[in-house]
Amino acid sequence: MKIDKIKNYNQKLLAVLGTTVTLMALVGLFSIGFFAITEIFRYSSYDNDIEGILSDEKIEELQKENKRQQLISFEKPILVDSTNLIYIIPISHKTLNEAEYVDEGIMELTNSFSSNNYNIDKRYSKSYYGSFNNLIIYYYKDNSTRKLFEDRINFTEIKTEYFDDDILILFKAADKDTYKDGVVNLNDFKKLYVYSFKEKELRKIGVKNTDIYSYSFVNGSKNLLIQFGIDQDKDGKFDSYREPTKLMQYNFEKGKLVEIIDKELVKELQNSLDGSEKE
Secondary structure, three states, X not given: OHHHHHHHHHHHHHHHHHHHHHHHHHHHHHHXXXXXXXHHHHHHOHHHHXXXXXXXXXXXXXXXXXXXXXXXXXXXXXXXXXXXXXXXXXXXXEEEEEEEEOOOOHHHHHHHHHHOOOOOEEEEOOEEEEEEEEEEEEXXXXXXXXXXXXXXOEEXXXXXXXXXXXXXEEEEEEOOOOOOOOEEOXXXXXXXXXXXXXXXXXXXXXXXXXXXXXXXXXXXXXXXXXXXXXXXXXXXXXXXXXXXXXXXXXXXXXXXXXXXXXXXHHHHHXXXXXXXXXX
């Protein structure tokens, strides 16, 4: 009788433990799934939330009234060369709810910069995200700076690539409102910019009326393989789902773009897709 009671107790105990473990596993799976979905949604909506710079047309309208609607903002310095203590400082911007006269707020802006003590991030960074309109190279050892751009541009990601003899900074940036929606952002045609610390030179890589879609380095080389998006419907914006891309190689030493696939082969492949008769 006692043995039966013990067996029943053990069975109930095992059942309770099994149910508890199952519930914990389900809760864990649900939590992982929820986190994954949240992250996917966050990253998929990130580009849509990025705030671009105002278009040239909008700027002209504001200038007629001696007004502005965006202010520069300095991000934390990023250490890219630990040996020589060289930093990059991304320049972002904030959009005001209402346009203000240019003379207003200048002293407040400059005073706030001079009074802040920034904590320098001493970690290496291979990518940095935000909404930027310029980049400053900061040479800590001699306390000097260099502004990379004279023109108005917008970019959202900075990449650093380390080589044995050089450090390169790369980013895709737009400088014209090609989509004609009133802002210069990643919806517009972009070019690839490459800054070499060794050469102290900024390179601009692009093809007229195309968009930089993706790029990658050739193994063991500074040469790049670049995908250019073709604006087939000529609306000023590249749609990666419905418009084609072309491939080119950028020869870093010569500073030139080179066709990878010759025109005859491109024509042959297109004719094959079209179902055209062979000659």
